[in-house]
Amino acid sequence: MEKLVREVRILKIYAASLTFVCILFFFLAFKNQYSNERFKEIDVERINIVEKDGTLKMVISNKERQHPGSLNHKDLKPREREAGLIFFNSLGDECGGLVYDANEKESGMVYSVDQRKTDQIMQLQYFEKSGKEKNRVYGLKLWDRPDDFPLETLIKFDDSLKKLNNPDISKKAYAKLREEGKLGNERFFAGKTANGDVGVFIRDTKGKVRLKLYVDKNNQTHIEKLDENGNPVQ
Incomplete structure (x- = not known):
C-alpha cells in the first residue's frame, strides 16, 4: 500500500512538472511570435526582404552575392553588380536601387528610380576618375522611356542580335531603335x-542639348540656346 501511495505521489509530481514545462513553452512561443529579435551587431553577405507570401521586395548585398535583377518574377541573366540595395515591386520587377564602390582609380555612387517595366528614368549620380586630369561628374539626371518598348522586348531584341554575331548589323539595328526613340533619351541634367x-x-526628345544655363570653371555665367544641330540660336 505504501509503495502504491509513493508511486501515485511520483506520478503527480511528474504530471505537474510536465504541465509546467508545456505552459512555459507555450508562453515562450507566444512571446517570440509577437516580439522582435534584437542584435547589437551582425555580419552578413546578403539580406532578402520579402512579403509574407515570399514576394521579394528588397535585397541588401555585397558585390559577390548581388541580385542580377528580375522581370515578371524571373531573375535576369547573371551579371556583375556593385554592392548596395536593389528594390523590387509587387509585379516581380526590379524598380530601382542604390549601388556604390571605389578603388584607387575610380569611385562612384548611383541611386536609380526605374520606370514601370523598363529602365531608369531618374538618377542621383556621382562618378570620379583619377589621372593626369581628374574627371568628376555629379548631379541629377532624367530620361524619357517609351511605353511601347518595355525592357522585356529590348532583352529579346538584344538576344536575337547576339545570335547573328555581326557587329555591323547590331550597330545599325540599335541606331534605328535610337532614331525611333525606342531606347529612351536623356532629357535633363x-x-x-x-x-x-x-x-x-536640357535636351529635346531626341536627346540633343537645346538649352544650357551654367557657370563655368572661370566663374563666367552662360545662357545658351541651341538648335537641333547644336548651333547657337540668337
Whole structure:
C-alpha cells in the first residue's frame, strides 16, 4: 500500500512538472511570435526582404552575392553588380536601387528610380576618375522611356542580335531603335560636368542639348540656346 501511495505521489509530481514545462513553452512561443529579435551587431553577405507570401521586395548585398535583377518574377541573366540595395515591386520587377564602390582609380555612387517595366528614368549620380586630369561628374539626371518598348522586348531584341554575331548589323539595328526613340533619351541634367561647368542642361526628345544655363570653371555665367544641330540660336 505504501509503495502504491509513493508511486501515485511520483506520478503527480511528474504530471505537474510536465504541465509546467508545456505552459512555459507555450508562453515562450507566444512571446517570440509577437516580439522582435534584437542584435547589437551582425555580419552578413546578403539580406532578402520579402512579403509574407515570399514576394521579394528588397535585397541588401555585397558585390559577390548581388541580385542580377528580375522581370515578371524571373531573375535576369547573371551579371556583375556593385554592392548596395536593389528594390523590387509587387509585379516581380526590379524598380530601382542604390549601388556604390571605389578603388584607387575610380569611385562612384548611383541611386536609380526605374520606370514601370523598363529602365531608369531618374538618377542621383556621382562618378570620379583619377589621372593626369581628374574627371568628376555629379548631379541629377532624367530620361524619357517609351511605353511601347518595355525592357522585356529590348532583352529579346538584344538576344536575337547576339545570335547573328555581326557587329555591323547590331550597330545599325540599335541606331534605328535610337532614331525611333525606342531606347529612351536623356532629357535633363542638373549638376557639375566633367569640364567644370555647374548648371542645368536640357535636351529635346531626341536627346540633343537645346538649352544650357551654367557657370563655368572661370566663374563666367552662360545662357545658351541651341538648335537641333547644336548651333547657337540668337
